[in-house]
Amino acid sequence: MADYRKMWEELGMDLETHDQLCEVLPQAFGDVYLSQENRPESMDYYNMVVADIHGIRPAELVAAQKTGTKVFGTFCVYVPDEVIVASGAIATGLCGGSQFWVPGGEKVLPTNTCPLIKASVGARLDATCPFFRIADMYIGETTCDGKKKAWEILGEDVPIHVMDLPQMKRAKDIKAWEDEILTLKDVVEKETGNTVTFESLKDSIELINNKRRALERLYNLRKNENVPISGRDVLLISQIAFYDDPGRFTQMTNKLCDELEKRVQDGVSVCQSGDKRIMITGTPMAVPNWKLHQIIETTGGIVVCEETCTGTRYFEHLVDENSNTFEGQVEALAERYMNINCACFTPNEGRIEDILRLAKEYKVDGIIDVNLKFCNLYDTEGYLVERGMREANIPVLGIETDYTDSDASQLRTRIGAFMEML
Ligand code: BJ8
Structure with missing residues (x-):
């Protein structure tokens, strides 16, 4: 493994504390991932990326910055990467998924804030994540109250632009x-000194659509009776999608899909007969949050779909590529992104319809509706989600969890009992 200490030092990171994180991650990754049997060979790429998660990609970003390229950090799937990429810049997801960063966030945020927000703020303020150090500018959004307030705190430390996301879906919204x-286009143009043109936007729309197509292809393969890849592996791929180079990611994911198609033809499956097909719905799982998938897949289940922002909400629906004008392109972007059904919208019946549709498409035996502790939006919407599933006779288990391991054995018991009931 290459030595990245000099880079981390130059990024102003707290090396001593960061060392502690570097010590625990390989163990966690080994336990959740490398312990699996019969993994597709093409997972080697993603293993490599994650093994050096604070090295390989950060080094690429730093190298790009040295040639004048700007890096924008994002936290939500409503922020259109296309606009950033069309300005010649790089977009990278920044959501924190580790308990390691939570205490840092709690220094400035109320304890009853969702762990995703606390971890993200902690990662920046404690200087223990290179991605948070590298980004020249953060792009926030007005999705939930916790995030809105977090931007004000982060904004004291790093330039941030906040997009005002409407929370209804009328034509005027x-x-x-x-x-x-x-x-956003004006902001990125000012920051990069480049102009977003019809041509550059056309290219970036195609680039990001191709990433979506690759993810959709991957997800479609999970619809097979012989599931060729574990839910854990797909979750890892989805997490990497947020920060990898989009062109390379698409290429590697299509290569993996070639291998998986062969597996399906040959009847190769990662699950045992009798494993229950589970769909997860709810809040996103930022890297390295692998907890729930790990528990489900070691308790007689296989995760075949995630209706989350680290799942279908990230890649479903393409941006129309046939616009002939710049205005048309922006309209197409707005249409596509406003098609995402996050619980911050009211009403949000589209999400229940999505879940019912996905449950059918992926032939799920049961749904686990997961809520990150203190996320009021998804917690409240959970009532409607679970009622909708019960009405459709789809077994559903609602759970709330955070980034700690303290509830792991309790979750294992509850999920095990749910699985037996299916
Ligand atoms: S589109 S889910 S990525 S806002 S941070 S809402 S968990 S309290 S992440 Fe999200 Fe965009 Fe919606 Fe998706 Fe709740 Fe936590 Fe808020 Fe969260």
């Missing part, structure tokens, strides 16, 4: 999002 996309 879609129009308002179009305006916000245009404002």
